[in-house]
Amino acid sequence: MSDAASAAAEESVRVFLLDDHEVVRRGLRDLLEAEEGIVVVGEAGTADQALARGPALRPDVAVLDVRLPDGDGITVCRELRSRMPELACLMLTSFDDEDALLDAIMAGAAGYVLKEIAGADLVSAVRTVATGQSMLDPATTARLMRALRGPEATELPADTRVAALSERERAILDLIGDGLTNRQIAGQLYLSERTVKNHVSRLLGKLGVERRVQAAVIATQVRTEGHEDDVNPPSRQPRRSR
Numbered sequence: 001m002s003d004a005a006s007a008a009a010e011e012s013v014r015v016f017l018l019d020d021h022e023v024v025r026r027g028l029r030d031l032l033e034a035e036e037g038i039v040v041v042g043e044a045g046t047a048d049q050a051l052a053r054g055p056a057l058r059p060d061v062a063v064l065d066v067r068l069p070d071g072d073g074i075t076v077c078r079e080l081r082s083r084m085p086e087l088a089c090l091m092l093t094s095f096d097d098e099d100a101l102l103d104a105i106m107a108g109a110a111g112y113v114l115k116e117i118a119g120a121d122l123v124s125a126v127r128t129v130a131t132g133q134s135m136l137d138p139a140t141t142a143r144l145m146r147a148l149r150g151p152e153a154t155e156l157p158a159d160t161r162v163a164a165l166s167e168r169e170r171a172i173l174d175l176i177g178d179g180l181t182n183r184q185i186a187g188q189l190y191l192s193e194r195t196v197k198n199h200v201s202r203l204l205g206k207l208g209v210e211r212r213v214q215a216a217v218i219a220t221q222v223r224t225e226g227h228e229d230d231v232n233p234p235s236r237q238p239r240r241s242r
Contacts, residue, residue, distance in 0.1 A: 013130040016059035017043040018050045018076060020069050021093070024115075028063060031119050032126065044089035047071035055083045061130050064109075074100065078107040085210070088129035091182055092122075105217060108210045111135025133181055134213030159222050160221040161207050172196065176212055177219025 015032055017040060021024045029040045042057040044050040047068050054062060054076075059064035062080055064073035077089040088110040093100065095114075113122065125135050165173060168189075175185045180200050182200065186193045200212060207215055 002187075012037050012039045013027065013061060013126065014039055014041045014057070014059045016041060016050070016054050016057055016062045017044075018054075018068070018073060019043075019065040020045050022063060028122075032123065035123050047073075047076050050076050051079055054080050058084070059087065061088045061090060063090050063092050063126065066091055066095070066104070072100075074103045074107050074109070077104065077109050078242075080206070081108045081210075085230065088132070090125055090129050090135065105213060106198050108214075110211060110213060131181075132212070134211065134216060161218060162222055164206045165203055169199055169206070172199050173203055173207075173215060173219050176200070179215050179216070 015038060017025050017028050019028070022045065025043050025045070029043065032038045033040055041059055042053050044053055047070050050064070055110075062077070065075055066073045068076075071089055073093075077091065081087050081089060089104075089108065091100075091104045091109050091112040092115055093112070094116075101112050102138075110132075111125055111134055113125055113135060117125070128135055129192070162170065162173065171189060172185055175188055180188065182193050182196045185191075187195045189196070200215075204210065204212065204215055207218055209215055
């Protein structure tokens with residue numbers, strides 16, 4: 001392999017596939033590898049295989065089937081991310097299951113999509129989570145809010161956790177809740193992208209979560225419970241003239 005080809009391979013998004021159906025895995029591999037900048041580094045048909053093979057392959061993104069013959073993709077997500085904290089897990093399922101969705105998000109999954117998704121949208125989802133962004137639409141977030149407010153919820157209230165944030169961090173959390181990327185947030189608040197990234201890391205720690213998708217859930221929960229002022233501080237000002 002030439003130096004240029006080796007460099008291109010290094011820069012590609014490395015994807016690992018987990019699905020118990022070989023035909024599905026083959027279709028996913030063909031779909032993804034037809035795209036420039038994406039390479040499928042391995043695959044598995046069971047949870048045990050995924051946990052044995054995945055860490056050694058060092059993927060950037062794992063596309064995980066939720067329901068497996070020997071377990072579930074959510075547990076695999078949690079286990080793989082405990083070994084590879086930077087891994088982005090994209091859950092892929094045939095079932096629109098609210099409980100599984102909530103479990104996946106709390107396990108640190110970066111996104112949750114149905115198998116009926118269009119091929120181009122799946123490719124886009126893989127690229128999105130590979131950059132550290134999340135795939136969680138407003139309707140999904142609304143369902144999560146209902147689940148989080150259920151009687152079985154044992155976490156600290158969202159507004160209590162948000163109260164620990166600085167004014168700047170609250171502004172950034174609000175924009176995360178709107179689904180903005182770090183670059184878009186930087187443009188809104190007139191900060192560098194690096195500064196935003198640092199703020200995001202700190203606010204995730206204060207909220208006790210690992211991924212921005214979980215922070216987005218908290219932001220929306222606070223709004224839904226009527227505490228909009230807590231995540232929409234007056235520091236968000238219109239563009240100043242220069």
